[in-house]
Amino acid sequence: MKEKIRIGCGAGFSGDRIEPALILVEKGNLDYLVLECLAERTIALAQKRKKQDPTTGYDVLLERRIEGLLPLLQKHQTRLITNMGAANPLAGAEKILEIARRQGLKTSVAVVLGDDVFGQISGEEPSMEGNKALKSYGNLVSANAYLGVEAILPALQSGADIILTGRVADPSLFLAPMVFEFGWSQSDVDLMGKGTVVGHLLECAGQITGGYFADPLTKPIPDMHILGHPLAEISRDGSAVISKVAETGGAITVQTAKEQLLYEVIDPGNYFTPDVIADFRPVSFREIGKNLVQVTGGTGKAKPNSLKVSVGYEAGFIGEGEISYAGAQALTRAQLAGDVVEKRIAHLFDEFRVDFIGMSSLHGAELSQDHSPYEIRLRIAGKAKDRRLAQLVGEEVEALYTNGPAGGGGARKYLHEVIGVVSVLMDRQKIKSGIKLFES
Numbered sequence: 001m002k003e004k005i006r007i008g009c010g011a012g013f014s015g016d017r018i019e020p021a022l023i024l025v026e027k028g029n030l031d032y033l034v035l036e037c038l039a040e041r042t043i044a045l046a047q048k049r050k051k052q053d054p055t056t057g058y059d060v061l062l063e064r065r066i067e068g069l070l071p072l073l074q075k076h077q078t079r080l081i082t083n084m085g086a087a088n089p090l091a092g093a094e095k096i097l098e099i100a101r102r103q104g105l106k107t108s109v110a111v112v113l114g115d116d117v118f119g120q121i122s123g124e125e126p127s128m129e130g131n132k133a134l135k136s137y138g139n140l141v142s143a144n145a146y147l148g149v150e151a152i153l154p155a156l157q158s159g160a161d162i163i164l165t166g167r168v169a170d171p172s173l174f175l176a177p178m179v180f181e182f183g184w185s186q187s188d189v190d191l192m193g194k195g196t197v198v199g200h201l202l203e204c205a206g207q208i209t210g211g212y213f214a215d216p217l218t219k220p221i222p223d224m225h226i227l228g229h230p231l232a233e234i235s236r237d238g239s240a241v242i243s244k245v246a247e248t249g250g251a252i253t254v255q256t257a258k259e260q261l262l263y264e265v266i267d268p269g270n271y272f273t274p275d276v277i278a279d280f281r282p283v284s285f286r287e288i289g290k291n292l293v294q295v296t297g298g299t300g301k302a303k304p305n306s307l308k309v310s311v312g313y314e315a316g317f318i319g320e321g322e323i324s325y326a327g328a329q330a331l332t333r334a335q336l337a338g339d340v341v342e343k344r345i346a347h348l349f350d351e352f353r354v355d356f357i358g359m360s361s362l363h364g365a366e367l368s369q370d371h372s373p374y375e376i377r378l379r380i381a382g383k384a385k386d387r388r389l390a391q392l393v394g395e396e397v398e399a400l401y402t403n404g405p406a407g408g409g410g411a412r413k414y415l416h417e418v419i420g421v422v423s424v425l426m427d428r429q430k431i432k433s434g435i436k437l438f439e440s
Contacts, residue, residue, distance in 0.1 A: 001236070002031075002181045007174055007198075008231035011035040011065070011082075012205030014042050018065055020205070020229035020248070025072040027245045028231045032177045033073070035065065035082035036170050036203050040421040043167055044312025046087035047118075047142035048419065057088030058095065066099050073161065074105060081152070081173050085111060085164040087142065092164055093438040100440045107440050110160035112151050114433030115167040117309060117426065118143040127311075127422040134311055137422060142312035145426060148274025148303070149186060151433035152176035158437055167310065169273045171199030174232075182236045186303075192276035193300025194238025197283055200271070201242060201260050201295065205229045208242065208260040209250035223249025232295075239296045241288065254285045257293050274307055274428070276300035306425040315420035316350070318383050319390035321397025322357075323411040326375040331359065333405040334378040340403075341380050341396045348389060349382035383418065391415050 008030045010021025014037045025033055037059050050057025059065075062084045073080055085092040093109040100107045121143045123135030134140060144167035153176060155163040165173070175195040178184065184191045201208055208230050210221035221227075228248025234240040242252055261280055265271055268280040282297035321341075325334045338354040346352040355361035357377035382393040394413020401408055 001183045004233055004235050005031045005177060005181045006231055006233050007032045007034060007177060007202065009034050009036060009174075009202040009205045009229055011037050012203065012207060012229075013037060013039060014059055014061065016205060018061070018068060020227070021065065022068055022072060023245050023248060024229055024231060025069060025076055025078050027247075030076070030078045030231060031181070032079050032081055033069070034173045034202070035080070035084060036173055036205070037061070038083040038086055038167060040310045041312070041419055043086050043144050043310065044142045044419040044421055047312060050087045051141070054088075055091050058086050058092030059084035062092055063095060063099065066096050067103075070096075070100060070103060070105055070107065074107070079161060079163070079177075081163045081165075081177065083165045083168055083173065085166045087116070087144075087166065089113070089164045089166050090436065093436075096162060096164070097438055097440045105440070107162060108158075108160040109162045109164055109438040110155035110158045111436045111438065112147065112155050112163065112165040112168070112433065113436060114151060114431060115144045115147050115165070117145050117431060120426070120430065121309075121311065121424075125424040127424060129422050134313070134422065134424065137420060138313040138315055140311060140313050141419065143309050145307045145309045145431050146274055147307070147431070147433055148172045149176045149179050153180060155435045156180040158435060160437060169275070170203040171196045171273055172275055174199030174202055175275060178234055178238075186275065189276055189300040189302060191238050193278045194298045195234075196271070196273055196276055196278040196300065197261070197280060197298035198232055198234055198238070198240045198295060200278075201257060202230055202232055204260060204263060206250065207263065208256050209244050209252055210256050211250065213256045213259050219255070221249075221251050225249065238298070239294065242293045242295060243291055252291045252293050254287055254293060257285045257295070272304055272308075274303060276303050305428060307428045307431055309424050309426050311422050311424060313420050313422070315418040316383055316385045317387050317390035317415060317417055318381055319393035320379065320381045320414040321394040321411065322377060322379045323397055323400055323408045324375065324377050325405075325407055326409075327407060329372075330374060330376045331356065331372050333407060334376045336405045337378055337400050337408060338380060340400070345382070345392060345396055348392070349384050351383040353381055355379040355381075387415070
């Protein structure tokens, strides 16, 4: 059993930058690299892609990430844990082996299975958000349970170079190697709580190194154009030191750590995961050097009897149109343009909104500026069940070019399908996980 391990987080969401992960593996002296790339809507969209083409459904950037990482992972003997398998980790594993063969490398991939519980959903289950039957939301397209450490451990025990999962709880990706390397008992709620704290601090990557924290006036962060991603040196007792590669930008301080600890946390004393109900209240931070923050404390209670299941459903289509107005009376002309389109088509839509970007698009008219801007971007959006109707929004905005008011320019139109997401709870005993090993 090891006394310390080093885990880096190379991605905090599906569209994250690729280069920070490469730097972490090359210069971070890591035992494990984690890429956390999966969100509720991400996996629902991946399920749609998989239905259209059974060879897809894994993360859209998996190929690019693995192409760059695979030689470095082997050079530095770093194991990769990632949820880039998304809706189709089996196909993702095949793609990784294809890349390895192309690069003349040998690798092994352990796929974690069991999160896809779509076949176990009846549609009658009440949602956590509105206590309504799932089927009332629309045509269901996916149902994925949040698996935890117990699902990942067999993959680690297999000795595979890469562990590829679908939906697992974000902190569990980091907690699993701690349990594996330190021999922690999963019933030790104190250690599981401490490990979950570290996992939660790392999971959003650049957020804890100052990215989402930054404000140029009140919270300046240096060299954000080369923002580094975090790594943690974790001790057997569950304490850790969070840092980053020295040459990278950003900052790790007590302040950035506190913000990340409370990110997406409603009740710090009861943070539910599949592994433990963590208690963040005893957590303590101490800066022990530049970009070195020591993390201690945290505890927990026994893991919940139910697992959260994220359910995706078809929620219609959103059509959008944008056009700019500049010069004298820019706002009043934009307001007239919005009024014209609203009177023409708003009554056709389930939801319809007119926004003045830079003026009232985020907080509404009641918090808008009290002066007339020199330029304004008008955005109009409508949601409908029918694709062709949603498309009408952009067409009407584009028609403002010659139908007035005067001076509109830079019109653009968009159309995209909406995948809604709601949640239910499922008895964890009904969810069976397993692994499949691939070797090149």
